[in-house]
Amino acid sequence: MIIESIITTRNLDGSAHVAPMGVIWRDDKPILAPFRPSITLDNLILEQSAVINHTDDVRIFAGCLTGRSIWPVRPTERVNGWVLEAALAHQELVVERVEEDPVRPRFTGRILEAFAHHPFPGFNRAQAAVIEAAILVSRLDLLPPQKIASEIAYLEIAITKTAGPREREAWGWLMEKVAAHQGRKDQ
Numbered sequence: 001m002i003i004e005s006i007i008t009t010r011n012l013d014g015s016a017h018v019a020p021m022g023v024i025w026r027d028d029k030p031i032l033a034p035f036r037p038s039i040t041l042d043n044l045i046l047e048q049s050a051v052i053n054h055t056d057d058v059r060i061f062a063g064c065l066t067g068r069s070i071w072p073v074r075p076t077e078r079v080n081g082w083v084l085e086a087a088l089a090h091q092e093l094v095v096e097r098v099e100e101d102p103v104r105p106r107f108t109g110r111i112l113e114a115f116a117h118h119p120f121p122g123f124n125r126a127q128a129a130v131i132e133a134a135i136l137v138s139r140l141d142l143l144p145p146q147k148i149a150s151e152i153a154y155l156e157i158a159i160t161k162t163a164g165p166r167e168r169e170a171w172g173w174l175m176e177k178v179a180a181h182q183g184r185k186d187q
């Protein structure tokens, strides 16, 4: 199973790096699979630890994909790192095993401790739509324009029907990026 999460890692200068990533869960162990090149990958190699953040603030997913990567964090408890203030829950891990790969190495983690901060607020379709659209935005150069347009038209239904202010703001950032990409292609 893959859980779309926000991974926080520690940069060389001690600051936090925040990046959306799908965490593969196998036999109760998390596997992080960053594509090369990636700051998350560099930090995992350097620090051998990371934090998996679970948040319903989908602006963080959309924001990281649209150049908004400064999100409030506080220090972690079991590893030398950072947890998102917006995390409903988080897990602190150390790297247990690395599978080298020229494209996408895999880091299997061992959870040192899991923390719950707020109760699960329930499912929201607009949040799922923002996450799907963020994945589309991360692949703008790889996908045909018609596919992007048709998927966005479908996802927008959930935004129109079920979004709150945070989801609308996140959607707006993503749509700006799609429009800018489309504009560049039309030139």
Ligand SMILES: Cc1cc2nc3c(=O)[nH]c(=O)nc-3n(C[C@H](O)[C@H](O)[C@H](O)COP(=O)(O)O)c2cc1C
Residues within 6 Å of the ligand: 004, 005, 018, 019, 020, 021, 022, 023, 033, 034, 035, 036, 037, 038, 039, 040, 041, 061, 064, 065, 131, 134, 135, 138
């Ligand atoms: C929901 C979601 C899941 C993602 N999962 C991954 C992933 O598993 N591996 C990856 O390399 N990038 C993934 N991405 C894209 C990264 O977030 C993005 O490329 C980011 O810049 C990572 O690079 P960085 O560590 O240099 O910031 C995902 C993006 C989204 C929106």
